[in-house]
Amino acid sequence: MEEGKPVASICHRQHILSAGGVLKGRQCTAYPVVKLNVVLPGATWLEPDPIHRCFTDGNLVTGAAWPGHPEFLSQLMSLLGIQVSF
Numbered sequence: 502m503e504e505g506k507p508v509a510s511i512c513h514r515q516h517i518l519s520a521g522g523v524l525k526g527r528q529c530t531a532y533p534v535v536k537l538n539v540v541l542p543g544a545t546w547l548e549p550d551p552i553h554r555c556f557t558d559g560n561l562v563t564g565a566a567w568p569g570h571p572e573f574l575s576q577l578m579s580l581l582g583i584q585v586s587f
Contacts, residue, residue, distance in 0.1 A: 502523050502560065502561070505559075505560050506560060507560050507577065507580045508523070508560055508561050508562070509561075509563075509573070509577045509580075510529075510531070510561075510562070510563050511555075511563065511564035511565070511567075511569065511570075511573050512532050512564070512565065512566055512567070513531060513532045513534070514531075522542065523561075524539060524542050524543065524544035525542055525543035525544065526543060526544070527545070527558050527559075528544065528545040528547055528556065528558045529544055529546075529547060529556060529558060529561060529563035530546070530547045530548070530549045530556050530564065530565050531549075531563060532549075532565050532566055533549065533565065547563075549564070549565035549566070549569070551568075552565050552566050552568050552569065553566075553568040553569040553571075553572055554569065554572070555569045555572040555573045555576055556576075557576045557579075557580060562576045562577045562580060
């Protein structure tokens with residue numbers, strides 16, 4: 502995170518990030534059942550409503566569940582500077 506490299510987490514994986522202090526001061530979302538794992542380490546919870554809602558905060562992209570895969574991948578690719586056209 503400190504190097505500015507992209508970090509992406511979807512579903513319940515945010516608890517891994519919280520263990521390393523990565524979420525402190527960040528705004529992010531996750532699967533609602535792990536909300537405390539996001540808030541207790543110092544992150545601001547962004548409600549995934551509807552459940553496919555994803556968020557980008559600097560170099561961190563987060564999503565709540567598999568219905569968010571299209572939005573999640575779109576935000577991650579944007580962060581990586583990738584453009585896809587058909």
